[in-house]
Amino acid sequence: MDEAGKRTQGEMNPERKAKAQGPALGAAQEAAQGEIRPEKDEKRRLSAARPPVPFPVLGGASALYALFYTFCLYRNASGITYPFFIAGTLFYFFFCIKRCGVPSGSSAGGKRGAVDGVYAGFILLLGVSVCLTADGKIHLMTKTGIFLLTVTLVLRQLYRAKEWDFSLWLCRICRSLAETPGYLDAPVRDGIGWLGQREKGGKSGRVGAVAAGLFAAIPFLIVILALLASADAVFSDLLARAVKGFRLWDLAGMAAMAAAVFFLCYAYVRGIFADLAARPPREGERRKKYPSAAALAFTSVTAVVYLIFCGVQVVYLFWGKLQLPRGLTWAQYARQGFFQLLFVCLINLALVLICLALFEESRALKAMLTAISLMTYIMIASSACRMLLYIRNYHLTFLRLMVLWALAVIALIFAGVIVSIYRKGFPLFSFCAVTVAILYLAPAFGRPDYWIARYNAAAMEAGEYDDYGYLSTLCADAAPALLDPETAELWDETWPFQDWEARMKEGAQHMGIRGFNLSRWAAGELAGRR
Numbered sequence: 001m002d003e004a005g006k007r008t009q010g011e012m013n014p015e016r017k018a019k020a021q022g023p024a025l026g027a028a029q030e031a032a033q034g035e036i037r038p039e040k041d042e043k044r045r046l047s048a049a050r051p052p053v054p055f056p057v058l059g060g061a062s063a064l065y066a067l068f069y070t071f072c073l074y075r076n077a078s079g080i081t082y083p084f085f086i087a088g089t090l091f092y093f094f095f096c097i098k099r100c101g102v103p104s105g106s107s108a109g110g111k112r113g114a115v116d117g118v119y120a121g122f123i124l125l126l127g128v129s130v131c132l133t134a135d136g137k138i139h140l141m142t143k144t145g146i147f148l149l150t151v152t153l154v155l156r157q158l159y160r161a162k163e164w165d166f167s168l169w170l171c172r173i174c175r176s177l178a179e180t181p182g183y184l185d186a187p188v189r190d191g192i193g194w195l196g197q198r199e200k201g202g203k204s205g206r207v208g209a210v211a212a213g214l215f216a217a218i219p220f221l222i223v224i225l226a227l228l229a230s231a232d233a234v235f236s237d238l239l240a241r242a243v244k245g246f247r248l249w250d251l252a253g254m255a256a257m258a259a260a261v262f263f264l265c266y267a268y269v270r271g272i273f274a275d276l277a278a279r280p281p282r283e284g285e286r287r288k289k290y291p292s293a294a295a296l297a298f299t300s301v302t303a304v305v306y307l308i309f310c311g312v313q314v315v316y317l318f319w320g321k322l323q324l325p326r327g328l329t330w331a332q333y334a335r336q337g338f339f340q341l342l343f344v345c346l347i348n349l350a351l352v353l354i355c356l357a358l359f360e361e362s363r364a365l366k367a368m369l370t371a372i373s374l375m376t377y378i379m380i381a382s383s384a385c386r387m388l389l390y391i392r393n394y395h396l397t398f399l400r401l402m403v404l405w406a407l408a409v410i411a412l413i414f415a416g417v418i419v420s421i422y423r424k425g426f427p428l429f430s431f432c433a434v435t436v437a438i439l440y441l442a443p444a445f446g447r448p449d450y451w452i453a454r455y456n457a458a459a460m461e462a463g464e465y466d467d468y469g470y471l472s473t474l475c476a477d478a479a480p481a482l483l484d485p486e487t488a489e490l491w492d493e494t495w496p497f498q499d500w501e502a503r504m505k506e507g508a509q510h511m512g513i514r515g516f517n518l519s520r521w522a523a524g525e526l527a528g529r530r
Contacts, residue, residue, distance in 0.1 A: 074257055079517060152173065413432050
């Protein structure tokens, strides 16, 4: 080989080296490092059609995960198996990422790996909280948080997202989920392609033989089990107890759940890896920003209106210097607007984030955004004061308690927003995600219904509360407060209490091992002692 040829091989660019190691592996590694240049549409289509992980690996992992998912969650949304399901979910995604050849967070150093560990820790903690509470509302919020944190963690593993702003994070999360429907047929396509490759290599006979053997074993096992059951009474009793309560409808439901999970998980992983290989966002990527004049004009007018409103709040609500309009009580005044103010706070958050993402920096715009953020704190305080006044007069409900929690979350998020106005590159999305996760641990593990029942029970003992219907809607978390002898004596002769107590006993009796829930079990024990 001449000197020119050796020099040509030695200077092979990273893209050609990655392709020499395998098209899927090379594409995934280059995407993680942000080194792939934009390709033509046809080339992207071919990259998306190529499985990033061999079908037997991704298909087998997805099938095992689907079976594990079904075992943990079939007719069991909040049992003891839920934390194990969460751990299995993290293992499934980490396994797929590792087999794809993507550096699992190590490319950005130990700091990124530590942050990813924090995300995984929060996901596991939230998973544990599900089997400790019986509150369906908390379950819905917890599972939504677990889902979003898991998607975020997967994206952090696949991309160098250090310089992504808040809006780009939201776009990437939505885009990763939007890719899934387009790949629902990927298991079938990849499976057919894999079988075709094996036929070309003359390796398909073994797969067919294994499948034929498994199908042939089904009738054989039926006959053998029948003979063994008739031969031994102990074995027959064990077999009868194993299939007791088993119905064909359950088999169909489990099969449908497993199939749905298999196709959805395979499609999600397949879609996100194909998008990663075809259109990787570069770490330093920046969008074109618009002149700040329009944003400055808009925010200036908004700030003036907010200034007047905040002045009214300070005078009327905080100092109490002026009289309320005739016929309006403080409780009615408090009721008018805490939800509206909460919504305005969310609008202000979106406004500041949009201005930071779409418009050029300027001192005047930063000053206006800071002013709006600071006045938002006055609105947060106003909404909180209104809610506390309303609770003092009309007592506590789940929605009222969660409004106070949401206001605390927004207050902390705006602290990060103010920092991001002046500090370029501040990881606002990660700050918000971790802040919300930390604060959400309070309702996730704190059993809000217990505190609601305890607060209202104290008011009931004082003769200020008699909404027995609402108390009967509380979940098993409220049992320690509602079944307290002094509290139960006040309403145990009413039909709402009797119905609630019967539900607590019934819920504890039908849990089983998979469905064991600590809160339901404790409520059943307390109700059974009466």
